[in-house]
Amino acid sequence: MSDVIVAPETRDLEELAGKLAGWLSGQMPKATGIAIGNLAYPRGAGQSHETVLFDARWSEGGREHEQGCVVRIKPRSFTVFPDNLFDEQYQVMKLLAEDGRVRVARPLWFEEDPELLGNPFFVMEKKQGRVPVSIPPYAREGWLSEATPEQRRTLWTNAVIQLATIQCVPTDRFGFLKGPAGAEQGLAQEWDKYVRFTTWLEEVAPQPILRAALERLKSSWPHQDPAGLVWGDARIGNMMFDENFDVVAVMDWEQPSLGGALHDLAWFCTLAETMHGRSAVHGAYLEGMGTREETIALWEETCGKSAEGLEWYEEFTHFKMTCTGVRLGQLRGTPMMDEAMMRKRLKVD
Template sequence: MGVIVAPETRDLEILASQLAAWLEPRIPEAKDVRVGNLAYPQGAGRSHETILFDASWAVDGRRETQGCVVRIKPVRHTVFPDNLFEEQYQVMKTLHEQGRVKVARPLWFEEDASLLGAPFFVMERVRGRVAVSVPPYRKEGWVAEATPAQRRKMWENGVRQLAAIQGTPLDSVSFLRGPDGARDGLEQEWDKYVRFVAWVSQDRPWPILDKALERLRVSWPANQPPGLVWGDARLGNMMFDENFEVAAVMDWEQPSLGGALQDLAWWLVLSETMHGAGPSGPHLEGMGTRDETIALWRELTGISPADVEWYEDFTHLKMSCTGVRLAQLGKMPFPDDAWLSKRLKV
């Protein structure tokens, strides 16, 4: 059985009536709008409250149905210091229009917080399967039960979509520019996590995180290719159809213009954690190795992966910040100092 990991939940019957009333004026000539089959996704979705639902309505005597997803801006349980909720919607809208990256079609954005207690947006529901983290997909579920050949196809299609993100013209996502002095590139992503460390250190200092920042800054990488950052690049944030093809790339809540190697490094680290030859057990047969992933990504993007090891170390810092923040929110235990020191190499 899956587990609901949403940051908070609400009465879904009340939400159904709220959404039905909100949807009616947004669907031309629709009558008798109904919302049903509401459910939280299981095993994924820690940072945002996300609810699946079906909407139906009558037009000229016909009944039409649309599968939808509502994503609600976090207010009390904020995992990240930066509010990029509207940018998340705009990135998805841009990518869907361009067609390079498979994302769910965004439908409507609502900035008025009075209805649900926070801004929200609705997107088309894509049907498929997700490699969930809870319980770990390498241990049970459809990925664990798949054949090595099926997992190989899944891995390759996932890396192809990861690479496709780097085909996004950066002028089409210029709304993602950061603050003065950190408008784009590595400096933008670096600025974000310097502020993240300061944010999680307000109630309790985390000198290990400060030392990790110092170590990374001293060994600053020479290779800094530009590129759009997805922000949580992993197999578990992709939806797959029954043929192990990518149906949708999901969870765009922390995008930036921070450079192409950010996502590659994040993907490599999470792959090692979730299905590689790491603490979770032996390599999951069929999944590409680290070297194979780098080689395919380079072939598809034409971008040099030089210095990717630095970006992997940076990824460990990013994940440590997120882990500390989730602990502050009561979602997991605080990381042990000795474990953090080993992970961050300080």
């Protein structure tokens, strides 16, 4: 199990407990004796938002109550993405929890006023389970690396089914995710988002390689653009699993959109190969995890949509990840990749 806190910023947890207790009294006016305890930052995951786990206890209606919770605070200076989708993240999780097909933590309360914690925040239920963390890489050490190939196969199957199930959720209630005029949904929405991401990065430094990569991708624009909801960071590292290797929660909905069905599948396949595939760069090969071809077949079988043309979306995934890497380098003051690496990844001469 990782013991590394990777949160973008931290704070005094004892002070936070007092603030949350007072705030919860306003959310639950009939509750008495509200106590907050067991506050902790997640280990090995959670780089883009400050996220704190805690337990709440109170009395109400002559009974004692206890609820495991998570508070997620909107980023301040450590902003990885140009689009502010904090409110939308909460709304997406709320609708998915109501629908019930995709397993998410149930959102409990949203606070718009930044006065209490320095920025808006929301509280959701705390799920119990294990997460394949990135730091250290889950394929090199930890519970998944120690699992049997059969257990990993179970985990992979359940993860892909949940990934595909996202595409079974009707998008008609997610109109609040529409993009700007001319790029309201579909591939146009995701494309517009990352063109603007590139422009945002250029406010710090020119990005000629990213511009060349955009031109290359645009020149081979795909015909396939099936409708669907975008999770945004689709990987097993953003899923929680129980002791039977089944999915407990699909997490981190911070960049949702109506961009179409193939973005998450492409992201999932790309990260799987990088982290635990036969050509793993940041992890190691894990026997039992499904191949790209098996992932595509199970995804298509589960959601009934075609993955034809996925190769272009995988190339676009590399571009998206590079944008994120450049931004993290800007925030940390140390580039995460050199020019040669960027050119190779994005196939730019």
